[in-house]
């Protein structure tokens with residue numbers, strides 16, 4: 132039986148190996164990793180899926196910020212991912228179990244909307260939607276067209292133009308300066 136638990140330091144080698152297998156060892160080049168640079172995943176939103184003590188799934192969330200380019204203000208958000216399930220255990224509902232559990236916990240924390248980079252076809256069943264044409268991107272301007280959001284029932288609450296930033300204490304100018 133699959134059991135879900137919080138990630139511990141002992142899980143990290145197996146988590147990193149699973150992420151390398153799922154996304155490749157060059158995954159750090161992805162734009163989404165710029166949101167994670169210098170920031171730890173939220174421990175209370177970092178989960179494993181295990182069977183007989185063996186890790187088959189990982190899901191983590193990161194605290195980040197949404198910068199509104201018109202008003203110059205920032206607000207807290209959560210960034211979901213990565214989620215990965217071992218190849219030999221995909222399609223068995225483990226991802227669904229991890230996502231439902233993680234999203235329930237994330238919503239209960241009431242930090243703000245949850246963003247991710249991913250396929251709308253997959254994530255819309257969990258309530259995610261696209262940004263309705265808004266120009267919101269990751270720090271390097273990439274992946275704006277694949278950004279999805281949850282927890283913003285009225286998309287008008289989102290800025291027309293914005294930037295997702297890591298919650299690392301640097302101001303937005305570190306990411307917007309030419």
Ligand SMILES: CC(C)(COP(=O)(O)OP(=O)(O)OC[C@H]1O[C@@H](n2cnc3c(N)ncnc32)[C@H](O)[C@@H]1OP(=O)(O)O)[C@@H](O)C(=O)NCCC(=O)NCCS
Nearest residue numbers: 153212213214215216221222223224225226227250252253
């Ligand atoms: C995506 C992933 C997390 C899903 O976990 P899983 O345990 O295999 O998924 P579940 O068994 O809970 O759900 C399977 C369903 O998801 C769908 N699905 C899986 N990957 C999908 C994708 N990339 N796009 C669209 N649908 C997808 C399957 O078609 C299936 O649909 P169905 O329920 O209508 O038959 C897993 O396949 C994985 O680790 N993939 C590689 C890493 C990845 O792409 N992560 C997501 C991006 S952050």
